[in-house]
Amino acid sequence: MLTAAIALAAFLAQEVDPDVAGQTPGEVVAAAPAEAWRAIAPDHLLLVTLADDSEVAIELNSTFAPVHVANIQAMARAGYWTGGGASVYRVQDNYVVQWGHRDDQPELPAGVEETPPAEYVRSIEGLAVNGFGMRDSYAAAVGFSDGWPVALYSDGTASLTHCYGAVGVGRNMSPDTGTGEELYAVIGHAPRHLDRNIAIVGRVVDGMAHYTSLTRGTEVLGMYPEGEVAAPIKSVILADMLAPEDRPNYEVLRSDSEAFARYVAVRANRDDAFYDVPAGGVDVCNVQVPVRAAE
Amino acid sequence: MLTAAIALAAFLAQEVDPDVAGQTPGEVVAAAPAEAWRAIAPDHLLLVTLADDSEVAIELNSTFAPVHVANIQAMARAGYWTGGGASVYRVQDNYVVQWGHRDDQPELPAGVEETPPAEYVRSIEGLAVNGFGMRDSYAAAVGFSDGWPVALYSDGTASLTHCYGAVGVGRNMSPDTGTGEELYAVIGHAPRHLDRNIAIVGRVVDGMAHYTSLTRGTEVLGMYPEGEVAAPIKSVILADMLAPEDRPNYEVLRSDSEAFARYVAVRANRDDAFYDVPAGGVDVCNVQVPVRAAE
Numbered sequence: 001m002l003t004a005a006i007a008l009a010a011f012l013a014q015e016v017d018p019d020v021a022g023q024t025p026g027e028v029v030a031a032a033p034a035e036a037w038r039a040i041a042p043d044h045l046l047l048v049t050l051a052d053d054s055e056v057a058i059e060l061n062s063t064f065a066p067v068h069v070a071n072i073q074a075m076a077r078a079g080y081w082t083g084g085g086a087s088v089y090r091v092q093d094n095y096v097v098q099w100g101h102r103d104d105q106p107e108l109p110a111g112v113e114e115t116p117p118a119e120y121v122r123s124i125e126g127l128a129v130n131g132f133g134m135r136d137s138y139a140a141a142v143g144f145s146d147g148w149p150v151a152l153y154s155d156g157t158a159s160l161t162h163c164y165g166a167v168g169v170g171r172n173m174s175p176d177t178g179t180g181e182e183l184y185a186v187i188g189h190a191p192r193h194l195d196r197n198i199a200i201v202g203r204v205v206d207g208m209a210h211y212t213s214l215t216r217g218t219e220v221l222g223m224y225p226e227g228e229v230a231a232p233i234k235s236v237i238l239a240d241m242l243a244p245e246d247r248p249n250y251e252v253l254r255s256d257s258e259a260f261a262r263y264v265a266v267r268a269n270r271d272d273a274f275y276d277v278p279a280g281g282v283d284v285c286n287v288q289v290p291v292r293a294a295e
Numbered sequence: 296m297l298t299a300a301i302a303l304a305a306f307l308a309q310e311v312d313p314d315v316a317g318q319t320p321g322e323v324v325a326a327a328p329a330e331a332w333r334a335i336a337p338d339h340l341l342l343v344t345l346a347d348d349s350e351v352a353i354e355l356n357s358t359f360a361p362v363h364v365a366n367i368q369a370m371a372r373a374g375y376w377t378g379g380g381a382s383v384y385r386v387q388d389n390y391v392v393q394w395g396h397r398d399d400q401p402e403l404p405a406g407v408e409e410t411p412p413a414e415y416v417r418s419i420e421g422l423a424v425n426g427f428g429m430r431d432s433y434a435a436a437v438g439f440s441d442g443w444p445v446a447l448y449s450d451g452t453a454s455l456t457h458c459y460g461a462v463g464v465g466r467n468m469s470p471d472t473g474t475g476e477e478l479y480a481v482i483g484h485a486p487r488h489l490d491r492n493i494a495i496v497g498r499v500v501d502g503m504a505h506y507t508s509l510t511r512g513t514e515v516l517g518m519y520p521e522g523e524v525a526a527p528i529k530s531v532i533l534a535d536m537l538a539p540e541d542r543p544n545y546e547v548l549r550s551d552s553e554a555f556a557r558y559v560a561v562r563a564n565r566d567d568a569f570y571d572v573p574a575g576g577v578d579v580c581n582v583q584v585p586v587r588a589a590e
Contacts, residue, residue, distance in 0.1 A: 164483055
């Protein structure tokens with residue numbers, strides 16, 4: 001269902017919702033009831049451990065790029081990136097970090113589709129989207145679906161968006177679509193021009209600073225010189241490969257919850273004590289979807 | 296003059312300008328003629344040198360916050376942040392780095408205004424703005440003025456925008472406006488909700504990665520624990536305090552040049568070999584204004 005709010009694409013009013021007046025986004029999130037949160041499924045939680053044991057947690061999304069995500073799951077289960085050889089080898093300021101096997105890529109494990117379709121968009125049909133009247137520079141409308149920022153286009157397609165922390169599949173020139181063996185995460189202002197041109201498979205939900213604080217690469221596109229890496233990768237696994245008691249657990253604020261609507265309203269109209277003038281609007285990538293560690 | 300293009304606020308057409316078809320932003324910038332560039336004045340080029348001798352160069356802008364900028368110039372000339380005691384002490388992921396004297400702030404040098412006005416907006420009058428029909432979530436219109444991204448509001452005011460690299464003045468709660476002794480730079484997705492709420496005084500034009508790759512602070516708001524710093528500051532000077540032959544020189548692509556218009560067009564409609572679908576639009580903070588080292 002495409003909500004009326006999104007169809008209107010109205011500019012958010014500059015009046016502050018009395019329900020949230022004076023509250024910070026953090027206060028609104030802290031007040032969200034238990035039922036406003038959804039758990040991240042352990043087979044969709046990718047855990048990247050760097051050589052220094054720092055960990056980056058990524059939620060995978062099978063709704064937009066199911067073949068690419070299945071590939072990534074198969075590679076993680078086969079230990080494709082575990083035990084040496086994989087690294088973060090590209091760190092381009094205000095753009096992306098990229099990891100995988102830069103050279104000497106091992107043979108792909110069984111079950112990996114070597115030429116996935118171009119899963120850059122999907123049909124709007126069947127997608128439940130909550131819109132909040134946000135303006136957008138790149139799409140006919142934007143909103144949130146199941147806790148993910150999405151863009152909707154006039155041709156009836158939808159895509160995930162390249163917001164901060166978005167994880168996509170590195171590829172060569174079309175018709176190559178990438179297998180998922182090389183992934184990147186956005187570490188700067190949203191490069192939304194990549195939307196519809198590359199498969200987005202997930203987003204970083206924890207440990208982002210382990211990527212963003214890496215020393216930038218000195219070669220073109222932020223690549224490290226041959227033979228050097230930003231960070232060796234120790235392992236990449238899915239959370240369900242760990243015993244239940246050893247798994248990290250995360251929850252995402254449901255974007256169809258009342259709490260999320262309040263959160264968007266305060267993001268768009270900051271009027272807590274620090275602010276003189278509420279913005280009266282917010283862009284989709286400045287509404288960071290709340291994620292928390294669960295018990 | 297407010298251009299007709301901005302008044303229209305039309306969505307950028309999804310047709311690629313035949314003049315730039317197939318070109319990358321870098322190619323358009325490389326082809327810009329000498330007269331499309333303006334030099335950064337050495338009295339408006341602030342050079343922050345960290346303890347490891349890495350240097351961050353910041354262009355100051357006196358058009359929006361003249362009292363705050365004059366304060367910063369006076370503090371730099373007096374060596375306020377030079378010779379120990381100043382540091383980068385806050386690094387908040389996807390938000391800002393902040394520097395200055397966290398505690399034990401020395402007495403302000405002569406000539407520094409201790410309570411500057413709230414220079415968060417100025418009148419549109421007298422401001423030459425080139426607009427390119429960009430949509431915006433925060434303002435009635437956006438464009439570029441003298442190489443700076445600006446936002447225009449329906450009440451006749453204008454502000455600089457909190458794009459990646461923007462430098463603003465840390466402050467306490469209103470009516471405090473900050474003196475300029477504590478500054479921050481944006482290191483994540485543009486926090487445009489800060490526009491009109493804080494004085495923007497410039498932007499990082501070189502060395503941004505020295506800030507963005509700093510280890511994130513572990514305390515609330517990305518603060519470092521008491522007694523710890525992300526990076527000690529060795530000196531902060533204006534370029535004109537150096538002998539002419541020792542000064543770094545930078546040039547900014549003039550936003551009223553034909554080359555800049557072409558640059559915006561290719562940022563909005565990437566159709567070089569990597570892209571399948573030109574976006575047909577771009578947001579103001581995804582048009583990074585080109586800056587180059589000059590001879």
